[in-house]
Amino acid sequence: MRADILALLRSMGEGYVSGEEIASRLGISRTAVWKHIQELREAGYEIESRSRNGYRLMGSPDRLLPAEIERHLQTEILGRHIVYSESTQSTNEDAKKLAAAGAADGTVVVTEFQGDGHGRLARGWFSPYGKGALFSVILRPQFALPQEAPKFTLLAAVAVVKAMKSCGVEAGIKWPNDVLIDGKKSTGILTEMSAAMECINYIVIGIGVNVNTDAADFPEEVRKKATSMKLAAGHSIDRARFVGELLNILERLLHQAQREGFAPILDAWRRDSITLGQDVRVIGMNEAVDATFEGRAVDIDAYGALLVDTPQGQRRVLAGDVSIRPQKKA
Amino acid sequence: MRADILALLRSMGEGYVSGEEIASRLGISRTAVWKHIQELREAGYEIESRSRNGYRLMGSPDRLLPAEIERHLQTEILGRHIVYSESTQSTNEDAKKLAAAGAADGTVVVTEFQGDGHGRLARGWFSPYGKGALFSVILRPQFALPQEAPKFTLLAAVAVVKAMKSCGVEAGIKWPNDVLIDGKKSTGILTEMSAAMECINYIVIGIGVNVNTDAADFPEEVRKKATSMKLAAGHSIDRARFVGELLNILERLLHQAQREGFAPILDAWRRDSITLGQDVRVIGMNEAVDATFEGRAVDIDAYGALLVDTPQGQRRVLAGDVSIRPQKKA
Numbered sequence: 001m002r003a004d005i006l007a008l009l010r011s012m013g014e015g016y017v018s019g020e021e022i023a024s025r026l027g028i029s030r031t032a033v034w035k036h037i038q039e040l041r042e043a044g045y046e047i048e049s050r051s052r053n054g055y056r057l058m059g060s061p062d063r064l065l066p067a068e069i070e071r072h073l074q075t076e077i078l079g080r081h082i083v084y085s086e087s088t089q090s091t092n093e094d095a096k097k098l099a100a101a102g103a104a105d106g107t108v109v110v111t112e113f114q115g116d117g118h119g120r121l122a123r124g125w126f127s128p129y130g131k132g133a134l135f136s137v138i139l140r141p142q143f144a145l146p147q148e149a150p151k152f153t154l155l156a157a158v159a160v161v162k163a164m165k166s167c168g169v170e171a172g173i174k175w176p177n178d179v180l181i182d183g184k185k186s187t188g189i190l191t192e193m194s195a196a197m198e199c200i201n202y203i204v205i206g207i208g209v210n211v212n213t214d215a216a217d218f219p220e221e222v223r224k225k226a227t228s229m230k231l232a233a234g235h236s237i238d239r240a241r242f243v244g245e246l247l248n249i250l251e252r253l254l255h256q257a258q259r260e261g262f263a264p265i266l267d268a269w270r271r272d273s274i275t276l277g278q279d280v281r282v283i284g285m286n287e288a289v290d291a292t293f294e295g296r297a298v299d300i301d302a303y304g305a306l307l308v309d310t311p312q313g314q315r316r317v318l319a320g321d322v323s324i325r326p327q328k329k330a
Numbered sequence: 331m332r333a334d335i336l337a338l339l340r341s342m343g344e345g346y347v348s349g350e351e352i353a354s355r356l357g358i359s360r361t362a363v364w365k366h367i368q369e370l371r372e373a374g375y376e377i378e379s380r381s382r383n384g385y386r387l388m389g390s391p392d393r394l395l396p397a398e399i400e401r402h403l404q405t406e407i408l409g410r411h412i413v414y415s416e417s418t419q420s421t422n423e424d425a426k427k428l429a430a431a432g433a434a435d436g437t438v439v440v441t442e443f444q445g446d447g448h449g450r451l452a453r454g455w456f457s458p459y460g461k462g463a464l465f466s467v468i469l470r471p472q473f474a475l476p477q478e479a480p481k482f483t484l485l486a487a488v489a490v491v492k493a494m495k496s497c498g499v500e501a502g503i504k505w506p507n508d509v510l511i512d513g514k515k516s517t518g519i520l521t522e523m524s525a526a527m528e529c530i531n532y533i534v535i536g537i538g539v540n541v542n543t544d545a546a547d548f549p550e551e552v553r554k555k556a557t558s559m560k561l562a563a564g565h566s567i568d569r570a571r572f573v574g575e576l577l578n579i580l581e582r583l584l585h586q587a588q589r590e591g592f593a594p595i596l597d598a599w600r601r602d603s604i605t606l607g608q609d610v611r612v613i614g615m616n617e618a619v620d621a622t623f624e625g626r627a628v629d630i631d632a633y634g635a636l637l638v639d640t641p642q643g644q645r646r647v648l649a650g651d652v653s654i655r656p657q658k659k660a
Contacts (some may be wrong), residue, residue: 096524100430145649146476150527176527192531194426196522197480197506198649319475319528 001026003067005036009047009057010071018054062130064110064240072244077106078137078251079244087113087129092190092206095136099194099202103138106251110135110243117188117208127208128217131228133243136206137250141258146195149203150304150318151262153177153191155253156205158268160187163246167237169229172274175297175306175322179209180274184227186210207246211239266300275306275322282308283321294325331356333397335366339377339387340401348384392460394440394570402574407436408467408581409574417443417459422520422536425466429524429532433468436581440465440573447518447538458547461558463539463573467580470532476525479533480634480648481592483507483521485583486535488598490517493576497567499559502604505627505636505652509539510604514557516540537576541569596630605636605652612638613651624655 004026008017019037023030037055041047044061060068066082073079081104088094091109093116098107113129127134139152157177164171164179164186171181179187188208194201210228218226229237257265270276280297295310306317334356338347349367353360367385371377374391390398396412403409411434418424421439423446428437443459457464469482487507494501494509494516501511509517518538524531540558548556559567587595600606610627625640636647 096430100426146479146523146525147648149476149525153527190526192524192526193476194522194524195476195479196520197483201522318477 001028001032002036002040003070005033006040006045006057006067007071009055012056014056016050016053016056021054062239063112064133064135064243066110068240069108069110069244069247072241072248074248075106075251077104078254079106079108079247080104081107083107083109085111087111087115089116090114090206091117091134091136092192092204095138095204095206096192096194099138099204105138105140107138108135108247109138114208126219127210128213131210131212131214131217133207133209133211133239133246135243136204137247139203139205139254141200141203141254144200145198146193146200147303148262149191149193149195149200150176151257151265152203152205153189154269154300154304155257155262155265156189156191156207156250157187158265158272159246159249159253160189160207160209161272162249163242164229166245166249167229167233167242169232169237171272173269173272174324175273175275175300175317176304181227181229181232183274185222185225186227186229186232205250209242209246211242212236262302266302266304269300273300275324276300279325280308281323281325282306282315282317283323284317284319297322331358331362332366332370333400335363336370336375336387336397337401339385342386344386346380346383346386351384392569393442394463394465394573396440398570399438399440399574399577402571402578404578405436405581407434408584409436409438409577410434411437413437413439415439415441417441417445419446420444420536421447421464421466422522422534425468425534425536426522426524429468429534435468435470437468438465438577439468444538456549457538457540458543461540461542461544461547461569463537463541463569463576465573466534466536467577468532468534469584471530471584474530475528476523476530477633478592479521479523479525479530480506481587481595482533482535483519484599484630484634485587485592485595486519486521486537486580487517488595488602489576489579489583490519490537490539491602492579493572494559496575496579497559497563497572499562499567501602503599503602504654505603505605505630505647506634511557511559511562513604515552515555516557516559516562535580539572539576541572542566592632596632596634599630603630605654606630609655610638611653611655612636612645612647613653614647614649627652 019030019033022033037047046059048056048058066084088111091111095109111134114134157173157179160179161171171179174180177189190206193203212230213228253265275297278297281294283292293310295308297306298309299307301307308315308317349360349363352363367377376389378386378388396414418441421441425439441464444464487503487509490509491501501509504510507519520536523533542560543558583595605627608627611624613622623640625638627636628639629637631637638645638647
């Protein structure tokens with residue numbers, strides 16, 4: 001109902017709408033209208049009321065409220081159920097619990113602040129209150145093998161780059177899913193799954209984007225390595241619009257993968273990649289990759305693994321830290 | 331305390347032990363001893379009491395009670411915490427919930443009856459009350475990639491074959507983890523995991539073995555295809571001893587894999603396999619394998635995938651149904 005009142009206020013633009021009209025259009029009492037307006041105000045909406053004209057929306061809060069995101073959605077599934085909280089420990093942990101309890105495909109968990117956000121390889125991920133786009137999406141892909149899960153994480157990186165582009169910010173992908181702006185880290189993506197050997201029960205894709213983070217928000221030691229969309233664009237970004245657009249793109253890519261397989265997604269990843277063609281240093285994180293080695297990143301394979309040419313032959317990297325080595329001078 | 335009293339009674343063999351001695355050895359009151367004895371009797375233990383001699387253990391219930399399994403354990407981790415219930419919907423579902431809530435590495439969930447047991451590919455799995463070995467083990471492997479999870483499921487099949495052998499029952503493995511006795515299905519193994527792209531949070535290995543199932547217990551339509559250890563051995567098997575021995579073997583193999591990698595486990599799998607060297611028909615279950623094809627199963631690779639030689643070249647099977655075709659006559 002609150003979303004309906006908001007939509008009605010928005011449809012009036014600069015104009016007013018009377019409490020009586022709201023009540024009659026939505027089939028509720030004028031007292032109910034008044035209560036909802038009060039609640040919207042408490043949630044941060046600026047709503048002017050004039051005794052003869054009625055109500056007018058003056059401003060929306062800079063929050064990732066479901067109604068704010070939903071305005072921008074063109075999806076069928078993604079974001080059709082949004083769970084919002086002002087702060088939480090980790091949206092991925094929340095989403096995993098919801099998924100285990102049966103939450104629908106496409107459910108989104110979003111917050112303004114994470115107390116215990118984390119990224120790949122159990123690294124911490126910090127974003128100041130109300131400046132990031134911090135959310136997790138629950139996906140229930142059919143006929144997908146656990147071995148295919150890394151492709152979903154590459155897909156998410158492609159979606160982030162496209163959504164940034166729609167806001168005028170150019171970005172590139174460092175394998176597997178670091179989204180860099182001007183060579184600096186802007187985004188963390190953590191994909192988790194519950195799976196049997198032959199099917200994925202559910203995937204949770206957690207995405208944390210530095211949207212309106214200011215330089216002063218970054219801890220001293222990461223300031224040289226991290227940036228935000230705002231810092232790149234030179235102005236604040238509408239966070240709710242960005243999240244909505246990102247969900248739209250994610251769903252479009254997921255539909256494409258379902259229809260045509262992941263090949264076109266992997267091609268899009270290759271186009272956005274800043275890793276391919278570069279000399280890299282790989283630090284193996286587990287037994288599948290032994291220790292550290294260097295070589296040239298030449299491609300990704302059909303499973304999303306990075307292929308690195310080394311003097312000892314081509315190596316396939318499924319997990320690990322890949323840093324791009326400074327270009328040698330000719 | 332009940333386990334201590336049981337151990338004391340067992341240590342006496344055919345002899346009696348007085349309530350006074352039990353009380354003094356365990357540092358509890360004689361009333362407490364009496365209460366524990368009553369509880370043990372309610373749990374199904376036959377305990378004789380003679381006014382002058384004391385107590386004597388005459389018989390243990392045919393149940394997979396923690397104390398019964400623990401007697402046979404030589405493990406450090408596996409089965410050191412056992413969650414028992416007379417019946418449950420699914421031990422895998424229970425174990426996944428416990429694991430998500432932080433249950434320790436090696437925790438075992440065991441039951442006499444599953445209301446909603448299921449096997450690979452979401453197929454039903456039925457075992458009559460009190461005749462199977464139905465349990466799930468929670469593992470928290472370190473430094474393991476999700477792509478390596480199938481190897482744990484092959485390891486589990488190897489362990490089941492070894493544990494059956496220790497009971498005098500010969501079995502073989504049909505790829506990936508069907509354990510067959512006399513060519514008939516005896517065991518279901520369902521491995522599930524929670525993972526990020528670069529690490530496994532936890533693995534749950536669910537094992538259901540037809541131990542003392544009688545021919546009449548099998549539904550008519552599966553009688554030709556299913557069997558039990560009892561049917562093969564010609565006598566009942568001590569279920570608690572079998573589960574304890576299976577956990578001992580599982581832990582031994584897991585330690586070996588940790589020390590030496592999975593190569594020796596995969597070799598053991600190859601030795602026990604009845605699929606390799608056979609003409610097979612593969613029914614692909616998802617996009618990674620297209621449709622149905624036939625060929626000769628020649629090996630498994632380092633990730634546990636089945637390698638099948640076909641006229642069109644070698645194919646790698648990660649998931650699907652593999653049936654062995656009848657031998658052609660020479």
